[in-house]
Amino acid sequence: MFRESIRRGTPVGLRAKAIMERGDLVPDDVVVAMVEQRITQPDCARGFILDGFPRTVAQAEALKAILRRIGLAKPLVVCLQLDSALIVRRITGRRVCKVGGEIYNIYDSPPKTPGRCDRDGGELMQRDDDREEVIRERLLAYQEYTQPVLEFYRRGNLVVDVDGSGSPETVAQALVETLEQSEDRGC
Numbered sequence: 208m209f210r211e212s213i214r215r216g217t218p219v220g221l222r223a224k225a226i227m228e229r230g231d232l233v234p235d236d237v238v239v240a241m242v243e244q245r246i247t248q249p250d251c252a253r254g255f256i257l258d259g260f261p262r263t264v265a266q267a268e269a270l271k272a273i274l275r276r277i278g279l280a281k282p283l284v285v286c287l288q289l290d291s292a293l294i295v296r297r298i299t300g301r302r303v304c305k306v307g308g309e310i311y312n313i314y315d316s317p318p319k320t321p322g323r324c325d326r327d328g329g330e331l332m333q334r335d336d337d338r339e340e341v342i343r344e345r346l347l348a349y350q351e352y353t354q355p356v357l358e359f360y361r362r363g364n365l366v367v368d369v370d371g372s373g374s375p376e377t378v379a380q381a382l383v384e385t386l387e388q389s390e391d392r393g394c
């Protein structure tokens with residue numbers, strides 16, 4: 208969403224660009240303006256999925272106000288449950304092909320030849336963000352800033368917990384079932 212706003216040169220995109228070029232974190236009001244601009248597009252009229260937003264209670268409050276203003280239903284919050292050891296294993300195991308961008312996991316879906324992409328033979332690399340110390344930092348930030356967001360939505364009875372420990376297919380199936388059930392209850 209950020210990249211798209213910047214590419215299109217929207218006013219809020221230009222503001223975000225200037226802030227990011229200074230190396231600063233984009234403040235909540237800019238993030239929220241960007242989200243509002245996006246979710247009021249026609250393709251969002253029947254619903255949309257937000258990933259990575261809201262990350263703070265202030266953002267969650269702002270989203271609540273936007274949804275009310277544009278007349279959309281309350282959100283359904285899906286919390287993927289899995290323990291931190293499994294999170295670390297999944298992320299530290301991730302390898303990305305330098306040529307085609309294919310994604311592997313050295314533990315759960317390894318390439319046939321270690322370090323080489325099955326499809327194009329490209330070298331597999333680990334992203335800087337996928338190192339264990341970076342993940343531990345992100346988990347701490349999650350506990351500090353994002354856990355309160357979850358509590359905010361739990362108080363509103365809007366959270367559904369889904370077991371995220373299974374295979375991608377199992378988790379995807381559980382997500383689809385969760386969304387279908389939530390449609391029934393009019394979320």
Ligand SMILES: [Zn+2]
Pocket residue numbers: 304305306307308309324325326327328329
């Ligand atoms: Zn490849």
